[in-house]
Amino acid sequence: MKLPKLPHSMKSRARDRFEAWAITYDRSLLNRFLFLPSYQIFLEELYAWRGESGEPFELLDVGCGTGTFDLMLAASPLKARIVGLDYAPSMCKVARRKAEQTRVGGRLSYVAADSEHLPFADASFDAVTCSNSFHHYPHQQNVVMEMRRVLRPGGRLLLIDGFRDNIVGWMTFDVIIGAVEKEVFHAPWSRIHRYFEAAGFREIRRRKFNYWFPGLLTVGIA
Numbered sequence: 001m002k003l004p005k006l007p008h009s010m011k012s013r014a015r016d017r018f019e020a021w022a023i024t025y026d027r028s029l030l031n032r033f034l035f036l037p038s039y040q041i042f043l044e045e046l047y048a049w050r051g052e053s054g055e056p057f058e059l060l061d062v063g064c065g066t067g068t069f070d071l072m073l074a075a076s077p078l079k080a081r082i083v084g085l086d087y088a089p090s091m092c093k094v095a096r097r098k099a100e101q102t103r104v105g106g107r108l109s110y111v112a113a114d115s116e117h118l119p120f121a122d123a124s125f126d127a128v129t130c131s132n133s134f135h136h137y138p139h140q141q142n143v144v145m146e147m148r149r150v151l152r153p154g155g156r157l158l159l160i161d162g163f164r165d166n167i168v169g170w171m172t173f174d175v176i177i178g179a180v181e182k183e184v185f186h187a188p189w190s191r192i193h194r195y196f197e198a199a200g201f202r203e204i205r206r207r208k209f210n211y212w213f214p215g216l217l218t219v220g221i222a
């Protein structure tokens with residue numbers, strides 16, 4: 001598949017859309033049908049990886065939205081300290097407010113920033129997660145490089161986005177979501193694999209899942 005030239009305006013378009021959506025975002029049906037399964041997949045993967053050791057770890061959630069996954073992780077037995085990052089300040093504001101209302105809020109913090117310029121020192125985190133956000137990034141390779149940079153050696157990147165390499169995925173993500181959201185790009189699995197390779201990830205693996213729509217998890221070790 002030939003890569004389209006992705007316009008830089010994708011970023012501001014996404015930020016404006018999510019700024020406007022922040023207050024009602026959690027009530028959207030998309031949460032149940034598209035996003036919730038991603039959080040379950042992340043939790044399963046993190047349990048399988050960190051569950052037995054019981055050691056605390058630090059996780060960065062890029063494009064965290066209103067922080068629903070972050071709250072689920074903070075409330076789980078896994079001892080994670082979580083930083084959520086989102087380009088839309090209002091999404092961070094909602095996430096912060098939700099965190100403050102729980103007893104696990106002390107494990108969570110939020111930063112409004114661009115995934116392409118992560119405001120953290122090299123090797124700051126043990127894990128980076130990113131769900132349902134990657135298709136908004138015009139410079140996807142740069143973002144994967146940034147994620148790799150902030151991971152400690154042995155740390156993991158877990159990236160989930162819509163799987164567009166079958167007919168249902170193509171129709172859902174390229175045709176319908178592409179028409180509604182405009183200026184988004186759901187990369188084919190092979191392209192995501194190449195991003196990971198070029199950023200220096202090893203033991204790259206994929207997990208395709210189907211709930212209401214097909215999704216793809218890609219995992220790499222730093």
Ligand SMILES: C[S@@+](CC[C@H](N)C(=O)[O-])C[C@H]1O[C@@H](n2cnc3c(N)ncnc32)[C@H](O)[C@@H]1O
Nearest residue numbers: 018035063064065087088114115131132133136
């Ligand atoms: C569909 S929401 C997904 C939120 C959450 N990860 C989930 O799975 O429910 C996409 C999020 O990505 C954020 N986003 C878009 N472009 C971004 C960028 N360049 N840097 C960081 N976040 C970005 C949006 O503001 C939005 O909150």
